[in-house]
Amino acid sequence: MKYDVMIIGAGVVGCAAARELSRYSLKIGVLEKEEDVCCGTSKANSGIVHAGFDAESGTLKAELNVEGNRILGELSRELDFPFYRNGSLVLCFREEDRPKLTELLRRGQTNGVKELRIIEKEELQKLEPMVSDEAVAALYAPDGGIVCPFGMTIALAENACQNGADFFFDKAVTNIEHTGRETGMGRYRIRAGEDVFEADYVVNAAGVYADVFHNMVSETKIHITPRRGSYCLLDKSRPSLVSHTVFQLPGAYGKGVLVTPTVHGNLMVGPTALDVEEKEGTNTTREELKELTQKAKKSIPGLPMNQVITSFAGLRAHEDGGEFIIGEVLDAKGFIDCAGIESPGLTSAPAIGKKVARLIAGQLHLTERKDFVPERKGILNPAMLKETDRSRLIQERPAYGTIVCRCEMITEGEIIDAINRPLGAKSLDGVKRRTRAGMGRCQSGFCSPRVMEILSRERKVPMEEITKSGGDSGVITGRNKDRL
Amino acid sequence: METYDIVVIGGGPAGLAAALSAKRKGVSRIIILERDRELGGILNQCIHNGFGLHTFQEELTGPEYAARFAAEVKREGIAFLLDTMVTDISPDKIVTAMNSREGLFHISAKAVILAMGCRERPRGALNIPGYRPAGIYSAGTAQRLVNIEGYMPGREVVILGSGDIGLIMARRMTLEGAKVKVVAELMPYSGGLKRNIVQCLEDYKIPLKLSHTVVDIQGKERVRGVTLAKVDQDRNPIPGTEETYSCDTLLLSCGLVPENELSRGIGVFMNPVTSGPVVNGRFQTSVAGVFACGNVLHVHDLVDFVSQEAAGAGESAAEYVLCGCSFKKEGADFQVKAQGGVRYTVPSSICSDGVRQQQTIRFRVGDVYKNHFIAVYLNGKRLIHKKRQIMAPGEMEELNFDMNWLSPYPDGGEIIVTLEEA
């Protein structure tokens, strides 16, 4: 199969690139090794929209962070995914650390972060009453925000798909050959097991694997270390105990962890930072979970860690240079890297997507399609409807009256929508990331058998073939007594 | 908006028994709202026997026990709605519910009986490290798959937690053709009944490892192994004691949590020890006319006691409704306090009303106690001193408190339930 652009990786960066590229008349493909979009780094991160004071001025990280933050508001409205500017705070625990806080302020201002200021203890306590008494001051960034990383990635992917991009799942790229090297052309042959794809451009958005693919086509080698971050997710509480994203100024206790509300009203604590060898090493360890609790309590001493409903780990793609690598590889024409996308990668993704699209469209002298559809509608959430509208919806479609996930109050109608829409859910995790069914306090204990039934019925596959997350993650192994 | 005298939230054993007793006390307009497809709650998936010895003097399976109560409810003509989820209960007892037939609707209630039951503690709450592959189930989820849907969740199984559900599932999985390799228990004692240890584990030669926990889960897509380690007195794993079992399934049976999201929404006071509402001797919560019973109040071991307790709540709700939404003959209040090894009591307070002769006080102890006395003090005076050969956290204890004892104290006071050494 021949494509103008083949994107490797359906994480947030790959999907943002696909969406932005789909503004142009290009045949776009996306190859993903997992069964769904948003299965790697994009699914296990802080979900933070950084204001942009953290990255060193003049770097791509700083530039794309600030731009990403700026355009996210409009993007979230166009693509109908949850995003809030809840504001972020960086806590300073010691008087002698104040210069560091000032440095962050200056850096942020240089980077173009608006409304950034240092607040004193009294104001801090007012803004965030649960914050530790030990915090003497904080950097306050009203522009900081939170986003649902699944919601955002899926929205980008669906919109790209709507605009014609082809997504291929369970296609792990095994080899890339620069067939146009001799002629100085951008021409690539991409193998994914048995399948072979041809493309003029390759966008390398492969997360922790981006170095592998880069190094297949370039003599200038890069190296990515998977840097593991573990998180704990706490149950919802009304009202939320913490409303801002609360960072810690790095201090004597090392790099801090953040405490933040999520867009859905949970609290999240994390991440740790541990360099690991394994590119799939998303296991949690007792030590890391313990470290999280200790560090989080430094910021919010009253954090109810007995309310943890799940813990998980994700891997950031840390390149040795510590900077985003975005652009055409010098010795591989048409091979566009999006490598080393660690924090603030989620925030920057929309800007990265635009940068990649501009680069390719610029080279090809393309102008935007007239028939590009910038809007995408998310899964209808009946809980957001007025009561009368909700009742009418249930009358028309009774599945919206049946609650399947009792913790998150997700109806059968939403689950059916999640399965049947473009790039729909194929697994329990796919349903969970799209609807939140199974993401609540019982962690799918009650609803997973029901969701499996719905998946089986809607996708017309036997129960035995339903997986948690594709591949060999089958949920049931057979029928009663079949091995007796 | 429809109006009912009593709205019962949940059609499990607690809800059914509460509705029945309220009806028999003379309340006519009662409705049960049940979120599942049938009445009976979790009993429907508890297909093992051992239920009903106290209630029916015979040994029944869970579905049989549920069916008897459901039949009574139908015979009494008590209304019920299935597949109906209650989404909110306001402090003035407007119940918001939803199903696919009626859509979103409201019911105004004179009294509400909370009987939502409990849920299992998930892996996250246990802080079990490792990967997050398929093949990790709470024991109850596995129980539903096997007993109601007829599907095997795995072939080679490790179980964490030796509470009764874990033990029962060890036997169920074995009988259905799986290999249960080991049951690990964090505590130095099992939380399950001796009978279940013998008949669910020993009968099938399944080892029980006390003072052990899961320290790692292997496998990225499906579970491939589980590593156990011995724990010290502070329940921390002891390095060097790790042992890895190859398996495709990990079942978690690590405790139940009352499901009180709706209760919190009403604003009832909660007991941090039980995670259930604080109730008085009439099972009334801190909001007048809102009652609680069964596992939503505190987790029980035996359904027979749930039925008994719920009948009491149903009677109280009936009395409240029939007295024009109040209680007659309010007497002095006595706080009931748990001390010295007693973790909590239900109720948290009692009130002499001149009607009831006896008040049942239920409680749990925090550790295994051999040859200890249960002592009850009323305003400093010891009234009960009862020797028990053994008490364990896994077994709920029960006391009968004579209400006449309260009469010398018109100003109320406090009742202390404690353990004393022999």
Add this chain to the structure above:
Amino acid sequence: MERKELICIGCPMGCMMSVELEQGKVTAVTGNTCKRGDAYARKEVTDPTRIVTSTVKLRGGQYPVVSVKTSKDIPKDMIEACMKALKETEAKAPVEIGDVIVENVAGTGADVVATKTVL
């Protein structure tokens, strides 16, 4: 003389009991605290029995299986044979509580009966 050790299941005490047998007949029970322990021990070492509960396949029902039990306790060593018999059994909906699904299962004299009504 033969000696068997067992744990009493009567209560949480879990007494460690020791049973002495002479030619298959119980001659002494020690270690028990109460009479219930004695009775249990005598039965358990000479004639251990269990009620078996399981599911059988159900055709045309609201659920794919229906729960069942043996109508009385069966010898412990017949449990496996009972399960094998249930493997080969398929009931047809509707099934009422108490309906006999298998008569005289595995020759034990006990029937297998439905414990749930499934339409």
